[in-house]
Amino acid sequence: MWCLVRAIQAMDEDHPAITSLHPATYSMIFFGIPHNGLVVEDIQQMLAGDGNHPREKLLQQISNKSDLLVHQLADFKNLIQDRKVVSFYETEHTRRLVLDTESGRWKRTGDFITTVDADSALLQLPDHIEDKVPLHADHSMMVKFDTRNAAGYRTALDKLRQFSKDAPAVVAARFTQARHRPQPCSTVPFKKDPMFVGREDVIDAVTEKHTATGQRHERVALVGLAGVGKTQTAIEYSHRVRESTPGMWVFWIHASNAARLEQGFQQIATVTEIPGWDDPKTNILQLVYQWLCDESNGRWLMVLDNADDDQIFFRSDDTEGRAALVTFLPQATHGSVLITSRNTLAAQNLVGTNGLVIDVQPMNEAESLALLRMRIPDSQSPAEDESALVQALEYIPLAIMQAAAYIANRSPLITVSAYLRLFHESESKRIRLLQNEDSIDLRRDSSIRYAVITTWQLSFEQIHRVRPAAIDLLALMSMFDRQGIPEDLVRDDQDILDFHDALAPLISYSLIRVEVDGRVFDMHRLVQLSVRAWLDMHQQLQYWQTTSRIIMARIFPNEDYKNWAQCQSLLPHVKSVLESNWKYDEAEAMYRRALEGYEKVLGHEHPNTLTSVNNLGLVLDRQGKYEEAEAMHRRALEGYEKVLGHKHLNTLTSVDNLSLVLSRQGKYEEAEAMHQRALNGYEKVLGHDHPFMPTSVSHLKYVLSKEGKYEKS
Secondary structure: OHHHHHHHHOOOOOOHHHHOHHHHOOEEEEEOOOOOOEOOHHHHHHHOOOOOOOOHHHHHHHEOOOHHHHHHHHHHHHHOOOOEEEEEEEOOOEEEEEEEOOOOEEEEEEEEEOOOOHHHHOOOOOOOOEEEEEEOOOHHHOOOOOOOOOHHHHHHHHHHHHHHHHHHHHHHHHHHHHHOOOOOOEOOOOOOOOOOOOOHHHHHHHHHHHOOOOOOOEEEEEEOOOOOOHHHHHHHHHHHHHHHOOOOEEEEEEOOOHHHHHHHHHHHHHHHOOOOOOOOOOOHHHHHHHHHHOHHHOOEEEEEEOOOOOHHHHOOEOOOOEOOHHHHOOOOOOEEEEEEEOOHHHHHHHHOOOOEEEEOOOOOHHHHHHHHHHHOOOOOOOHHHHHHHHHHOOOOHHHHHHHHHHHHHHOOOOOHHHHHHHHHHOHHHHHHHHHOOOOOOOOOOOOOOOOHHHHHHHHHHHHHHHOHHHHHHHHHHOOOOOOOEEHHHHHOOOOHHHHHHHHHHHHHOOOOEEOOOOOEEEOOHHHHHHHHHHHHHOOOHHHHHHHHHHHHHHHOOOOOHHHHHHHHHHHHHHHHHHOOOOOHHHHHHHHHHHHHHHHHHOOOOOHHHHHHHHHHHHHHHHOOOHHHHHHHHHHHHHHHHHHOOOOOHHHHHHHHHHHHHHHHOOOHHHHHHHHHHHHHHHHHHHOOOOOHHHHHHHHHHHHHHHOOOOOOO
């Protein structure tokens, strides 16, 4: 048995005679072989007092529940699926050995035991592979027959004669097929990158895990923020494996959805030319699984790229009666798996308890500069500007490569220094630069957007489908300063378990980081920018800006000295909430252009048009252009009332905005009526406890005080 396992593990060019043992083996007959171990107490008694006996280690290896036997048996079962096996097992008990004190000899005069029970003697393979034959003898007499007519002898002889007749043709066909068998190759769809830099520590860790000595299937996952370089590292590692081990298969599977996963298995079946791969009725998943389990097909590495949704693997298809896809990922000791995922939880579920999860962080400055200079070889920019740029891009490889492509494609109009100036000019400029997709990277999956912002926004969409509350939390966090966000600022009165449920996917996707105490959070600057752009795209930015202002107004303490520490910690967040990133004249021009476009395309009363009217009114208000702002807010209000009704939240927000601009012009009587209407509407639609309520009450009190209605206020 061990010889066949060794034959599979040997390289043909080094040990041709050994490797030929496996295809040359047609059948096996086992007489009470202890596959799962045997009772060794009798032998141990005989060796008692001789602790250094050379057979002591062997006894440990063949005893019940031996790790060696467990792993060896698993390997053996994988490689004999098409062999014929006859397993004889004893049905009689054997007497235990007892030392005869008079003669000093060991004799079988003790209690009756079963030396090798049926569970250990049988491989438990299907009946068409394993013929299970009981022998009416104890273990010591299994291969000792009184006559040629003994039942056990006749059965064994008949089997040998049949095997001798059938074996030559089958074995000859195997050797013929082996000569035409496809040679190990790679299905990695991306060429090796001659400009790959860094990540040697990650590659070393993967290599160490995959090449660890021992009889265990190894899985490794690379996790981290989208764009941090997980896939590029996996590509580099795959090419290095093929270079160092040409006899190893390397299979690349896009694992973003079930359909692409099945396409990957179909490709494996095609390149390996598994018999039946082109039959439409064939279960490709099962066919490839069996091929991968067969150690005679050689060692393999499987890369599962973008395995972000573990439900793709663990959800069974009841309509088609198909098992969960994870059951088709072999745990064979001659194969290893490398996973890339944005989702740490999904990665942990896929690698299992014995797997390794590597958190891939952004590059260090030296690696980032090397990557930038590799992509812009003719750059004449000052070194300090290059350092400033990679720092601004937070050392994220995809962002650096995208910026480098933008600069290289527009040279000499754009240099590193010029790009840096544009990047720092405004938030809108940063978003445009990071959304640019005019350069295509052929070494990325074509189904995934290249721009770093849109790459992160895919994560937002994935999380939103599963847990909308998590995206609401992320949206709120993005309104504050990106560092040192306290739990009190974003949790409110939410149940702690619900809050943790919302936090979990944000942490798992590396969108936020948790500080040591678990109650303060950080996020990457560029992730924050991406969230805001995504909210703006979905017309939710203004809502979350308003919500953050309301929360800050409620939570910020008074000027009492004892609150000074809390005030200090909240000041950066106050600044972020109140500080506008817009230049109002630019914003006004932009909103006027947007309004003109919406009117032409959607009409004057479309909700998107009215939102643009409202936004223009807000910008005019902030510039002190109150009459124009009032006109815009009245128009927005009339439109919302007509299209959405008097009780819609957009209508009530428009009422509130109009009341504010009226009060700024001293039109307090009308402003009071509008504030009262907004307050009553919020109470009915949102309830008394909604965050909008305190601010709405505050606005009404201000107007009443201006009118001298102090008792009412």
